[in-house]
Amino acid sequence: MISSEQPENHECELDCNLRMLRELPFFAELSPELLRVMAYLCERETFVPGQAILEAGQPAETAVAVISGAAGIEREGRRVGGVNEGMCVGGLALLGRYRWLYTLRAETAAECLIMHRRKLLPQLQAQPEALAAVARELIDSVVFWDLQRLERGADEDVHGPGVL
Amino acid sequence: MVTRRTLYSWVMEKNGRWQFLIVLLVVATVAIRVVPLEMQKRIVNKAIGLGDMELLVLYCLLFLGSVLLASTLKFCINLMQAYIGQRTLERMRTSLYEHILSLPMSFFRTIQPGQVINGLVNELASVSGFIGSAVSVPLINVCTLLAMGGYLFYLNPLLAGLSFVIYPLQIAIVPRLQKRGNEANRFRVNVSRAISGSIGEVITGVHEVHAHAGFALENDKFAAQARQLLQANVRMNAYRYGIKFANNFFEHLGPFILFLVGGSMTIQGHFDLGALVAFLSAYSSLSDPWRELMEFYQLKEDSLVRYKNVMAGFDVAPEYGLIPVDREVYRFRGEIELRGVTFRTPEGARLIEDIHLHVRPGEMVALVGYSGSGKSTLAKVITQLMPYTEGQALLDGHEVRSLTKLDVAENLGLVPQHPFIFSGTVSDNLLYSSHASAINRVPGYTAPDLDRVIEVVQQVGLFVDILKFxxxxxxxxxxxxxxxxxxxxxxxxxxxxxxxxxxxxxxxxxxxxxxxxxxxxxxxxxxxxxxxxxxxxxxxxxxxxxxxxxxxxxxxxxxxxxxxxxxxxxxxxxxxxxxxxxxxxxxxxxxxxxxxxxxxxxxxxxxxxxxxxxxxxxxxxxxxxxxxxxxxxxxxxxxxxxxxxxxxxxxxxxxxxxxxxxxxxxxxxxxxxxxxxxxxxxxxxxxxxxxxxxxxxxxxxxxxxxxxxxxESIVDLGLEFQVGSMGEYLSGGQRQKIALARVFLKQPAVYVLDEATAALDNASQARVQNFLRTVRGRHTVISVVHRLDTVAHYDRIVVMKAGKIVESGPYDELMTAKGVLYDLVGTA
Structure with missing residues (x-):
């Protein structure tokens, strides 16, 4: 029989992507087979320092996970947060259409895993239970954020979707 | 209007000489066809009978020559008939195409491209055969019939009378069958149009079919329509061959009567055998012209059905004139005044209502509002793409509905959110308006040179794309x-x-x-x-x-x-x-x-x-x-x-x-x-x-x-980049940039931008906004804006809600008033 096993020290890009996706909460309930397909459909992109990874006002069409390096979140030209190695933004963009509310800019040379909605969503739609699992995780995240905001008490006129 | 013309009006128009020439050729051909018959007789009676070798060769050569000449003439007649048919078809198609392009936008919302293509290309094609033969075939065959009929009466009036009894019978029955055949044909044309429309729709939206894996769904729909077309074709052919059967039957009913009556008369000694054989022989020569007449009748009926159906499909009057008559195209300063403008759909819904708006020449106005508030409808009303149903819309004091399309095109430049890109090169698309102005011989028009094109493509951020191409x-x-x-x-x-x-x-x-x-x-x-x-x-x-x-x-x-x-x-x-x-x-x-x-x-x-x-x-x-x-x-x-x-x-x-x-x-x-x-x-x-x-x-x-x-060489190469069918090789942003550049190159008095920068990246968007600021005062700008972070520098913001203007004023003023714009900005 022909062996299709590869030497362990020669991890391919697909395996690296898979390792990254396993860490993401919204993919936590996906079957290993589907997760492998998702990993296969992800793209890696390298950004130079100062380069915008996502731009405010542009259609949100991807989720982005930072493989290495660091990026800053900017709103109206002001840095309001950061995204470091292993962190992910834009999970909702996998499911719905909206425009970015912030700019994500590479602060160091950054390698990112780009998850395109047009590639990943049809795979989830083909397995409704998987789509429901991802949606559930994303809803939990939104609820968690809202809870945090309410507990901080920062917003007086809290309105909009996702509010408890 | 072209759709109201009768089919026969095309037959003689510009074809009179050709039709006459064909008639002459047909007469000559008929005459020449007698020669081989005469030669046959002479070969048998004279050359062979007398044993004259020289005479035999001469008559044989004459026989061959006359056959060759008759065939050549027939070839010429066929060619001429085809030529007349095709050139008339070309005129018919061009006139109809011109008419279709001038029809109102509302017409195109109700028809599929496939239906237009089917009508213009397929259905009209078969009409050409009729037009080529419309004069010569009936004329010659009727003449031949009359001549042969007269000859038969000359031979024996009684038998001739009997044999002609068949024809009134045939004339009474065949048209009835034909009428039903026409109905079946009409139904087939309609089914064919519907199926063409469906194909056109699916091809246009094939990305949705792929996205939703709608293959089986579309296949089922198509199979049902194909079945319907099959039934329609079978039904129509049943009538068509039924008519052929009837014709064939009647054709042989004549000899039947002649044999029966003539035979019995011969038996009884009232008629001699030689005369009966001669009569039968002469009678058989009637069948060819009669059959041709019957076939022509069928062709005529079929063509009439197709022609009428096609024309009826486009029998809509254009809403506006295309080019000004007796005056030059207007040159406006860019003043827009709307007085109580309302647009009501045929169902009665008001998309915009009682709009009062005055835009000064050179003013920069942003139309904003929630989705469905009527912003785009208003932009379309101003640019004549939608007819307002009440009120007055004036451009430099001229009612919009009184303007020709050319007046509007030369004075207003509309950039839609989803612009259409023609197949061809980037340059073809950029210069589309310019080419149109040149063909329309717009006074004072000068074609933009390469420097001007480069300037504009830089203004919209397309230069880098062109260099890339x-x-x-x-x-x-x-x-x-x-x-x-x-x-x-x-x-x-x-x-x-x-x-x-x-x-x-x-x-x-x-x-x-x-x-x-x-x-x-x-x-x-x-x-x-x-x-x-x-x-x-x-x-x-x-x-x-x-x-x-x-x-x-x-x-x-x-x-x-x-x-x-x-x-x-x-x-x-x-x-x-x-x-x-x-x-x-x-x-x-x-x-x-x-x-x-x-x-x-x-x-x-x-x-x-x-x-x-x-x-x-x-x-x-x-x-x-x-x-x-x-x-x-x-x-x-x-x-x-x-x-x-x-x-x-x-x-x-x-x-x-x-x-x-x-x-x-x-x-x-x-x-x-x-x-x-x-x-x-x-x-x-x-x-x-x-x-x-x-x-x-x-x-x-x-x-x-x-x-x-x-x-410059690289820019030239980039401008010659083939954009693919409907611009398939371009991104959404590139398509919008081309549409913007196309209008900016034209430099109209009024720019109407309907979310024209929605697909642009931030840098290109900023570049376009900068450009608009530079034309402020010289060109009027009306911009339907979705992204509110770009409206602050407009002279005036017009806020719409549910088809009405609810606020209007400078940005700072409206924001201070904390009205609808303030809410919109807050929720953006």
Missing amino acids: GTQAIIAPDERPELAERILEMRRLFRSRFEPAFEGDIEFFDPERYLDNGSIAQNIVFGEFVERRANFEDAYRSKRFMAFLEQTGLHRTLVDFGAIVASATIPILRYGAQTQELYADSPIPREEMEKYAQVVSEMAARSQAELKAPSQGLLLRLALKFIPGRHKTVRMPAPLKDRILAARREFRAYVAEFGESSLQFYDSGRYIASRSIRDNILFGQPKSGRSGVLERINQHLVQLLIEEGVL
Whole structure:
């Protein structure tokens, strides 16, 4: 029989992507087979320092996970947060259409895993239970954020979707 | 109006002389056809009877000559009939096309492109046959019938009278059948139109069919329509052949009566046998013209049905004149005044209601509001694309509905959110308005020169795209040696200046380095095929290349590697939903997935040596296509790369043994004919997964292009880039930029932008806004805006809600008032 096993020290890009996706909460309930397909459909992109990874006002069409390096979140030209190695933004963009509310800019040379909605969503739609699992995780995240905001008490006129 | 013309009005228009000529030719042909009959008689009675050889040859030659002449004349008649039919069809189509283009937008919302195509191309085509024969066929055949009929009466009035009894019967029955046939034909035309419309719709929206896997759904719909068309065709043909049957029957009813009555009269001694035979012979000559008349009748009826149906489908009057008559096209200052303007749909819904708005010439107005508030409708009303149903809309004091299309086109430039891009080049699309102005002979029009085009494409942020298109062009270095020479010089400069800066971004061609963004075949060859269309995918077809792989032992190594790639890739492809994206970066194409899946199954059961030859061939092909920088299921082992690098050197020596080659090896001093200008300058290829690398490269390339004096040549090449069918090779942003540039080049008094920058990146959007600021005061701008962060610099913001204007004023004023705009900005 022909062996299709590869030497362990020669991890391919697909395996690296898979390792990254396993860490993401919204993919936590996906079957290993589907997760492998998702990993296969992800793209890696390298950004130079100062380069915008996502731009405010542009259609949100991807989720982005930072493989290495660091990026800053900017709103109206002001840095309001950061995204470091292993962190992910834009999970909702996998499911719905909206425009970015912030700019994500590479602060160091950054390698990112780009998850395109047009590639990943049809795979989830083909397995409704998987789509429901991802949606559930994303809803939990939104609820968690809202809870945090309410507990901080920062917003007086809290309105909009996702509010408890 | 063309749709109201009768079919017969086309028959004589501009065809009178031709029709007359055909009649003359037909008369001549009929006369000449008598000659062979006479010659037959003379050959038998005279030449053969008298045993005169010379006379026999003469009559035979005359027989042949007359047959040849009659055939030639018939050929000419056919040609002329076809010519008349086709030239009339051309006029008919052009007039109808012109009419269709002038129809209101509302008409096009109710009809599918396929229906227009079917009417204009298919249904009208069969009418041409009728037009060519409309005069000559009935005229000649009626004349022939009358002559033959007279001759029969001359022979025997009683028998002639009896034999003619059939014709009134036929004339009474056949049209009734034909009437039903016409109805069946009309139904068939309608079904055919509907099916054409459906095909057109599905082709236009095929991306949705793919996105929703609506293949079975659409196939079912089409199958139902195809069945309906089948039934309609069968029914129509049943009537058509029924009529033929009736004609045939009546044709033979004549001889039946003649035999019966004439025979009995002969038996009773009232008629002699010779006279009966002569009569029967003369009667048979009636059948040809009668049959032709009957066929002509059928053709006429069929053509009338098709013609009327097609014309009825487009029998709508244009809402506006196309070009001004008795005056020149208006030149407006750009003043817009709307007084109580309302647009009501035929169902009674008011999309905009009681709009009062005065826009001064040169004013910059933003229309904002929630989705469905009527912003776009208002923009369309101003640009005459939607007719307002109440109130007055004035442009420089002229009622919009009184203006011709040319007045509007020359004074208003509309950029829609989803502009249409025509197939052709970028330049064709940019200059579309300009070409239209030239053809319409607009007074004072001057065509924009290249400098002006460059200025405008820079204003909309399209310049970089055009340079990209230009640098992606493939040129023949022997046809443009100077440009090729300059590009080689740029290659040297680029390498010397930027190699370290682009080390991570570009994979430079280096004989000692493996190309991660090239296939294994490309890495072995380390060159290109001279023939542009040849590619490395097909390397396995080359016997010489395969012999090399065998000779070096690479064959086996690559089959092994192909097996690894197949094993790692097939499970993913089999498990995933079968989308286009799944195969976008797959070394295994969708159409070969099953084949490779079988090979993988075979591998599980057999050793490599036992694999069938075709399976080994597939694995070899897969390995040769493998690109480490793109195909992510397997990491290519370093020893294999080293082995390929060694093979690269061996291959060059191997090819040298054979002399002439279809390959061009990478050589830093030679232009690579099959590669783009950019690849030639880089002498390498951009690495995948490097964000913004092309932009960074382009920035440096522009500088070099200017230095080497080839910027204009590249822009020219970029402008000649073929955009594909409906602009399929362009991004959404590029399409909008082209639409903006197309209107900016025209410099109309009023710019109407309907979310025209929605698909643009932030930089291009800012560039367009800057441009609009520069034209403020000289051109009126009405802009339907979705992104409210771009409206602050407008002179006035008009806020719409539920079809009405609810606020209007400068940005700061409205924001201070904390009204609807304030809410909109808050929720954006």
